[in-house]
Amino acid sequence: MSRKYYEENFKKQLVNIYNQGNHTYRDLHEQYGVSPSTLRQWVIRYNNTQSFNAEDNRTNEENRVIELEKRVKQLEMENDILKQAALPHHRTDAILRRENLDRYDDRDDIRVNLIHSYERLMRFVSKHLNDKFYLEGDQRISLRDKIFREAISNLLIHREFASPFPAKLIIENDRVYIENSNKPYRNGIINPENFSPFPKNPSIAKFFKEIGWVEELGSGVRNIFKYNRIYSGADPVFIEEDIFKTIIPLVSEAEGQATTQATTQATTQVDEKIQKLLKFCSIPRSRNEMQEFMNLKNREYFRKKILTPLIKEGLLKLTIPDKPTSPKQKYYSGE
Secondary structure (H helix, E strand, C coil), X not given: CCCCXXXXXXXXXXXXXXXXXXXXXXXXXXXXXXXXHHHXXXXXXXXXXXXXXXXXXXXXXXXXHHHHHXXXXXXXXXXXXXXXXXXXXXXXXXXXXXXXXXXCCEEEEEEECHHHHHHHHHHHHHHHCCCCCCEECCEECCHHHHHHHHHHHHHHHCCCCCCCCCEEEEECCCEEEEEEECCCCCCEECCCCCCCCCCCXXXXXXXXXXXXXXXXCCHHHHHHHHHHHHHCCCCCEEEECCEEEEEEECCCHHHHHHHXXXXXXXXXXXXXXXXXXXXXXXXXXXXXXXXXXXXXXXXXXXXXXXXXXXXHCCCCEECCCCCCCCCCCCEECCC
């Protein structure tokens, strides 16, 4: 239903007739066809401000609320621009590699801004790592979240964004391995007792602190040491080079030794065939070459029973470690 339009002079005429006191709203409605509610609105507005416009008849409070609503919309728009422009898209590869060591069991190829990258990495960790019941004082906390909140923040805050090297978070059976491009302040293993924190991207660090995702500069390394000792009984390792590496053990050293011994018996001490294979791979070999050498035709059996355990134990290395499924991939023993 279309809305009727009335000329301003017509409105003034009806207001003046009503103000003379001889006619009610009902009388004017019956004579001129304008609803009583509309007539009443015209009379109130014109008598108050000599104007029929709604904006001329607002109270100071109504005008203040409207201005605040405009400001909120402007801030929301500026915030969206900040997320898209000030926090550009960069790639982070989250990988679960427990069974299929040639490739992966799960993966999230993250190419969004830093805020969404943080949220997706935390979801990936929560999906694939168990948490432990732990009370700090009388408050239950998530050890897993305490550790990886710091580790993921460090990954995103301190990376060298000018480098095309994609950051990685890889969950394995006994550890989480994180690496990102870096402009090193020093080289070597970081000791939490005597290291001096150095901000690589201070503006991003400040932003993460203001939204509550990190604490003071340098607290991340110390918190990961503190909580991982409770979580797994083992110390993490931080190695600062052109590629910054963070290794977070998921099992204690004693448990790791037991696992290593069991796996070693299944690999290095099996028989002479494995030793001969390692010697054969003193120069890089393709998977087909290795299978032919061992006279094995079943690719799946070779992958699960021989290739994967040898890679896991570090007895075989990949020539293209960043692309484990590359058709050009070869393996070598380093002997």
